[in-house]
Amino acid sequence: MADSTDSRTPPIPAAPASPGADADAGYLQRRTLRRGSAGWLLLTGLGVAYVVSGDFSGWNIGLAEGGFGGLAIATLLMGVMYACLVFSLAELSAILPTAGGGYGFARRALGTWGGFLTGTAILIEYILAPAAISIFIGDYVESLGLFGLTAGWPVYLACFAVFIGIHLWGVGEALRFSLVVTAIAVAALLIFAVGAFTEFSADGLNDIPVDKDALGANSWLPFGLLGIWAAFPFGMWFFLGVEGVPLAAEEAKDPVRSMPRALAISMAVLALLALITFFAATGARGSAAVQDAGNPLVVALQGDGDPTPLSRFVNYAGLAGLVASFFSLIYAGSRQLFALSRAGYLPRFLSLTSRRKAPYLGLLIPGVIGFALAAGTGDGARMLNIAVFGATISYALMALSHIVLRRREPGLHRPYRTPGGVLTSSVAFALALSALVATFLVDKDAAFIALGVYVVALAYFAFYSRHRLVAAAPEEEFAALAEAEAELERD
Numbered sequence: 020m021a022d023s024t025d026s027r028t029p030p031i032p033a034a035p036a037s038p039g040a041d042a043d044a045g046y047l048q049r050r051t052l053r054r055g056s057a058g059w060l061l062l063t064g065l066g067v068a069y070v071v072s073g074d075f076s077g078w079n080i081g082l083a084e085g086g087f088g089g090l091a092i093a094t095l096l097m098g099v100m101y102a103c104l105v106f107s108l109a110e111l112s113a114i115l116p117t118a119g120g121g122y123g124f125a126r127r128a129l130g131t132w133g134g135f136l137t138g139t140a141i142l143i144e145y146i147l148a149p150a151a152i153s154i155f156i157g158d159y160v161e162s163l164g165l166f167g168l169t170a171g172w173p174v175y176l177a178c179f180a181v182f183i184g185i186h187l188w189g190v191g192e193a194l195r196f197s198l199v200v201t202a203i204a205v206a207a208l209l210i211f212a213v214g215a216f217t218e219f220s221a222d223g224l225n226d227i228p229v230d231k232d233a234l235g236a237n238s239w240l241p242f243g244l245l246g247i248w249a250a251f252p253f254g255m256w257f258f259l260g261v262e263g264v265p266l267a268a269e270e271a272k273d274p275v276r277s278m279p280r281a282l283a284i285s286m287a288v289l290a291l292l293a294l295i296t297f298f299a300a301t302g303a304r305g306s307a308a309v310q311d312a313g314n315p316l317v318v319a320l321q322g323d324g325d326p327t328p329l330s331r332f333v334n335y336a337g338l339a340g341l342v343a344s345f346f347s348l349i350y351a352g353s354r355q356l357f358a359l360s361r362a363g364y365l366p367r368f369l370s371l372t373s374r375r376k377a378p379y380l381g382l383l384i385p386g387v388i389g390f391a392l393a394a395g396t397g398d399g400a401r402m403l404n405i406a407v408f409g410a411t412i413s414y415a416l417m418a419l420s421h422i423v424l425r426r427r428e429p430g431l432h433r434p435y436r437t438p439g440g441v442l443t444s445s446v447a448f449a450l451a452l453s454a455l456v457a458t459f460l461v462d463k464d465a466a467f468i469a470l471g472v473y474v475v476a477l478a479y480f481a482f483y484s485r486h487r488l489v490a491a492a493p494e495e496e497f498a499a500l501a502e503a504e505a506e507l508e509r510d
Contacts, residue, residue, distance in 0.1 A: 050361045053376035056191040056270045059277040064198035066285025069260030071204045072344035074296045075337040081253025082310035085246035087224045088239030092247045093254035100450035101258040105286045106437045107421040107444040109279035112265035113435040116274035119358035120266040121417045123494035128420035137416040138359045139476045143409030145352030147402045150389035152345040153178045154399035159338045175393040179386045182346045200343040207336030214329045215299035223305030251457035257293035263351035275434045353381040362492035404465035408458045414451035418444045
């Protein structure tokens with residue numbers, strides 16, 4: 020994947036004093052994570068865990084928007100977008116291996132406003148998505164008749180309480196748990212594919228009725244050319260979240276080497292799973308049968324008939340996939356919140372860490388918000404659409420950050436360099452903007468709700484937190500160093 024590597028972690032020299040450098044000597048000591056807890060294997064597992072629940076459900080709704088052909092093209096284009104973004108993030112994470120992830124990259128390239136906009140978009144994604152997935156877990160538990168539950172809120176509460184508790188125990192333990200659950204889910208997808216392909220029929224792929232009034236409509240594109248665009252958000256479900264791997268950089272072993280490797284392997288695994296899941300599910304029972312199903316893989320195996328041993332296994336495995344994504348997304352949200360808080364963009368107390376080096380308030384407060392949203396609304400689809408809106412904004416800004424840094428700072432030490440350079444990140448940028456617009460085609464209310472959250476967050480930043488940033492935070496130091504060097508060059 021790399022065209023240039025160097026195992027040295029690039030040093031981040033101290034920045035010159037600035038008006039925001041008012042943290043006392045122990046400020047950063049009370050806000051430290053456990054370094055060296057995750058090697059490339061755990062990071063790869065984390066990347067797959069973020070996404071794997073999307074293989075079990077959600078993507079199939081794109082069939083109702085674009086048909087088989089429309090969703091296939093949308094998935095291919097979104098796969099290209101994520102691949103280009105992952106290559107770009109691999110370079111950026113090797114330059115700045117801290118917990119800030121996208122916020123840190125954008126802070127260096129686009130300034131404080133760009134950093135805050137990016138970090139806020141990532142937070143929207145990683146706080147809303149676990150809330151939505153907890154609802155889906157509740158639906159699975161209820162449909163399987165587990166524990167005799169007839170209401171979802173006890174499941175939501177148990178999910179947040181138990182899995183946040185594991186994260187509070189320690190990052191190494193948490194990522195190992197995530198790896199095990201993810202391995203179970205991936206194995207189940209492969210077993211599903213073997214069973215489904217035995218009933219594969221190409222005739223079922225294009226069995227959705229054609230909308231004759233749609234431009235360019237045919238049996239493969241039953242909703243026309245616009246259906247391809249409308250299916251973008253659902254093509255993203257096969258990859259949504261993999262970009263969160265750099266948030267673990269501060270806790271990784273040798274992040275300069277392990278981060279690009281983990282991103283590359285995660286993306287390859289996800290692309291393979293997307294390919295086999297998509298074709299196996301639609302070919303086994305037909306696109307029309309699975310387009311509205313809450314559990315499309317189970318429907319693909321049993322249709323309207325009685326459950327089979329394989330369909331029951333996949334149903335339970337779907338629960339494992341949901342747990343893996345829920346668990347890992349909680350991790351990602353806590354690290355982005357930690358980094359923004361440590362730098363002063365959000366209230367500083369949110370970045371305090373425990374004796375086990377876990378950002379306990381960064382885990383607990385989003386957990387409380389997520390549980391309240393899940394229990395109060397019960398609308399998982401709407402929350403996921405809001406999360407997708409935030410994700411597409413962050414993708415565009417992170418890709419733009421790569422472009423800006425390549426153009427403005429060509430001499431910056433880059434232990435890993437993105438294949439294709441600016442062309443690669445430009446493709447990611449253009450496709451991310453297209454996906455952002457597509458969210459309005461699918462759920463305008465969700466897009467406007469996300470915009471409303473953005474406006475409130477920006478008001479907080481504009482009138483309060485931007486005047487109270489912590490210059491000693493790693494991401495701020497890195498950006499301040501660039502500003503100081505630019506001033507020296509001008510002088």
